[in-house]
Amino acid sequence: MNLESLNTPAALIDVVRMNHNIERMQQRMDALGVSFRPHVKTTKCQQVVRAQMDAGARGITVSTLKEAEQFFASGIHDIVYAVGMAPTKLPQALALRRQGCDLKIVADSVASAEAIVAFGREEGEPFEVWIEIDVDGHRSGIAPEDDTLLTVANTLVSGGMHLGGVLAHAGSSYDYDTHDELVRIAEQERSGCVRAAERLRAAGLQCDVVSIGSTPTALAARHLEGVTEVRAGVYVMFDLVMHNVGVNDTSEIALSVLTTVIGHQSEKGWAIVDAGWMAMSRDRGTERQKRDFGYGLVCLENGEVLGEYLMSGANQEHGIVSRFGTPDREIEQRFPIGTRLRILPNHACATGAQHPAYQAVSRDGSVEIWPRFYGW
Amino acid sequence: MNLESLNTPAALIDVVRMNHNIERMQQRMDALGVSFRPHVKTTKCQQVVRAQMDAGARGITVSTLKEAEQFFASGIHDIVYAVGMAPTKLPQALALRRQGCDLKIVADSVASAEAIVAFGREEGEPFEVWIEIDVDGHRSGIAPEDDTLLTVANTLVSGGMHLGGVLAHAGSSYDYDTHDELVRIAEQERSGCVRAAERLRAAGLQCDVVSIGSTPTALAARHLEGVTEVRAGVYVMFDLVMHNVGVNDTSEIALSVLTTVIGHQSEKGWAIVDAGWMAMSRDRGTERQKRDFGYGLVCLENGEVLGEYLMSGANQEHGIVSRFGTPDREIEQRFPIGTRLRILPNHACATGAQHPAYQAVSRDGSVEIWPRFYGW
Numbered sequence: 001m002n003l004e005s006l007n008t009p010a011a012l013i014d015v016v017r018m019n020h021n022i023e024r025m026q027q028r029m030d031a032l033g034v035s036f037r038p039h040v041k042t043t044k045c046q047q048v049v050r051a052q053m054d055a056g057a058r059g060i061t062v063s064t065l066k067e068a069e070q071f072f073a074s075g076i077h078d079i080v081y082a083v084g085m086a087p088t089k090l091p092q093a094l095a096l097r098r099q100g101c102d103l104k105i106v107a108d109s110v111a112s113a114e115a116i117v118a119f120g121r122e123e124g125e126p127f128e129v130w131i132e133i134d135v136d137g138h139r140s141g142i143a144p145e146d147d148t149l150l151t152v153a154n155t156l157v158s159g160g161m162h163l164g165g166v167l168a169h170a171g172s173s174y175d176y177d178t179h180d181e182l183v184r185i186a187e188q189e190r191s192g193c194v195r196a197a198e199r200l201r202a203a204g205l206q207c208d209v210v211s212i213g214s215t216p217t218a219l220a221a222r223h224l225e226g227v228t229e230v231r232a233g234v235y236v237m238f239d240l241v242m243h244n245v246g247v248n249d250t251s252e253i254a255l256s257v258l259t260t261v262i263g264h265q266s267e268k269g270w271a272i273v274d275a276g277w278m279a280m281s282r283d284r285g286t287e288r289q290k291r292d293f294g295y296g297l298v299c300l301e302n303g304e305v306l307g308e309y310l311m312s313g314a315n316q317e318h319g320i321v322s323r324f325g326t327p328d329r330e331i332e333q334r335f336p337i338g339t340r341l342r343i344l345p346n347h348a349c350a351t352g353a354q355h356p357a358y359q360a361v362s363r364d365g366s367v368e369i370w371p372r373f374y375g376w
Numbered sequence: 377m378n379l380e381s382l383n384t385p386a387a388l389i390d391v392v393r394m395n396h397n398i399e400r401m402q403q404r405m406d407a408l409g410v411s412f413r414p415h416v417k418t419t420k421c422q423q424v425v426r427a428q429m430d431a432g433a434r435g436i437t438v439s440t441l442k443e444a445e446q447f448f449a450s451g452i453h454d455i456v457y458a459v460g461m462a463p464t465k466l467p468q469a470l471a472l473r474r475q476g477c478d479l480k481i482v483a484d485s486v487a488s489a490e491a492i493v494a495f496g497r498e499e500g501e502p503f504e505v506w507i508e509i510d511v512d513g514h515r516s517g518i519a520p521e522d523d524t525l526l527t528v529a530n531t532l533v534s535g536g537m538h539l540g541g542v543l544a545h546a547g548s549s550y551d552y553d554t555h556d557e558l559v560r561i562a563e564q565e566r567s568g569c570v571r572a573a574e575r576l577r578a579a580g581l582q583c584d585v586v587s588i589g590s591t592p593t594a595l596a597a598r599h600l601e602g603v604t605e606v607r608a609g610v611y612v613m614f615d616l617v618m619h620n621v622g623v624n625d626t627s628e629i630a631l632s633v634l635t636t637v638i639g640h641q642s643e644k645g646w647a648i649v650d651a652g653w654m655a656m657s658r659d660r661g662t663e664r665q666k667r668d669f670g671y672g673l674v675c676l677e678n679g680e681v682l683g684e685y686l687m688s689g690a691n692q693e694h695g696i697v698s699r700f701g702t703p704d705r706e707i708e709q710r711f712p713i714g715t716r717l718r719i720l721p722n723h724a725c726a727t728g729a730q731h732p733a734y735q736a737v738s739r740d741g742s743v744e745i746w747p748r749f750y751g752w
Contacts (some may be wrong), residue, residue, distance in 0.1 A: 007464070007465070007468075007485060008462065008464070008752075009752060010752070041692055041693070051596050062694060063654075063692055074382075074435055074668075080527065083638065083650065083693050083694065084638040084639040084648060085638065086384065086637075086638045086650050086652075086713075087385070087713065087714045088636060088642055089383070092383075093539065108639050109639055109640065109713065111712065111713040112638070112639065112674060112713055115713065115714070120423070134641075137641075137644075139641075139648065139689075139691060139694055140638075140639050140641070140694065140695070171691065174657070183415055209605060228636060237597040247513040259557065260462040260463075260464060261584065262459065262462045262464040262488070262516075263460040263484050263488065263516050264485065265484055265510075265513075265516070268513075273514050274459065274460075274462050277659075277726070278439075278729060279752075280639060280657035281657075282657055282659040282660070282726055283653075283658040284658070284660070313515075315515060315547065316417055316461050316725060317417070317439040317440060318459065318515055318516065320515070336487065337463065337485065337487040337488055337491065338462065338463045338491070339464075347658075350653070353654060353730070354729070354750075355751065357751075362382065362433040373524060374730070374732060374750075375731065375732040375733075376384075376655075
């Protein structure tokens, strides 16, 4: 199978670029002296995660228990479920642990810790729990200096659970776009999480793991003293949001959507393509960044970035391709009906999720189907 | 199975509301004297489409050939693929017709018509083609008065294809929010499409079908003289975008996402839930409308709309629930960990697409799994 034989729209992975991205991150983690635990929510794809493990990753991060189940079934044991534990999901987590999965779960409140203790005691299961630390106010977690941190830790330990460590995610790093700002937020993520671990240890509690990470902070951090492992997800594909943040060039984006031109509105400078938001996702993550790419940046079928054209609008199965700035009234001649283009996505996690499989394009142009799963 | 036994997040269909919505639209079409051809892209679900057909729909509209294949396999023959035909997809369309599917395809340019003629002649297949008419400049199609209309029609007919009719979709109707504006755009859609049919007939060409539609215009049109059929999709579920357009109350929205509270940031007035954008979609369709609902409007588990709370932010598997306006610093007491809520979506087509199945909740509270498919 090759590119020409593919139906459109299709989600392409450029395998050369993907391997380059994996290598870049792993080398950086090795240089910083920390373990690396990729977040597999980005691709939910066995072949991609296998490449990440082969390159040196130790264990994975998941965003759903379905991901844990699927990757445990494929042979990965060391898994952290990095979303605060809903009490009703404890039986599902227990089933995984009983099957031999080294699943770690997360708590960031006394109520959550109490629910884990109550269930763990009833079932005789000492769950390994990591406490989520809030280092930037962007979502969940306990602030490093908050007294709740010790209360939660003591609730877990006195309840017979295993306090495995602390984890933080500086999600606000996506809001910056200069290297200095990224260095600053990376240090804030590191120091906040390390401080939480120190407070636990000062209180006589064990805290082996100090886990931090996001793609921008992982790539910007100057040092990671006190940190034991880093998590990152989107780096494996990169995307236009990360390009605007400043951590990758467009030529490093490994995911694109192959599409076909099906019509034109020449007076408006529009080419209509058969990839709409169903193929790209509704993610408009670049809208508030320094450059708005609409629904994506247009490349030739061979992957060459055109630079001047974007997907400026999208309906469910229709995309509108047009030029940045002034309309291209010769767009019908430039991209006649049947022309195939590739669109680089705003957000690789969201775009991938729209597709049942990736089409993995190797250096020699051959294409393999790499399935991905979805749902909960 | 019942609501309490469901894992979260889950996409719920309130079957009573869905049947009410189906009945409302079908009665309206009957009163206006036109056939009704629902757009199945909204749900891609056999059980929903079966209910639409049982209520009186004649045939279906699809946005992908996969939808055509799946619904043809389930016994529906009369199908229009309402996206401009990509030449490379003609073999797939041919295969469906050879199996007995009465598949209609769409063209809106000479190049597209020529490609259909070339392929149809080579294969000895007189494709039935409908010409897409542009009634509001929002996307594809040929303007009713454009000379290209006759050129495309003559290309098809002289090439041995069957010119079945004309179709239009006033997608811009989503941009309005008063009844008078909807009445006006509905009349524009009707008159433009009828005018195109009249021009074809005046040129001695046959044009049996005059097909128009969108949920807002279908519900606003005062009369449909000259129209033979109407297409609409999202009405079967309705959503917050359509609520802002003014065609449904929030109590008529049949789709919601069931979610569980997993944490809080009380000082900010946030409850964190286990439905993020993966469960809601990234669709922010209400952002530019008269009321911005964030990622959705919050209801109690039993479906009662709370009105004051919305999903104000979303990451992949985390949602932030907060109050409109001033923060609710007692949100932890109001929605403790483990509380289950329902979130009404901005856009039912986009939210449904994130889920492998709907959980259909009947009047008696029993729940059935209704699978849906995705991909191309």
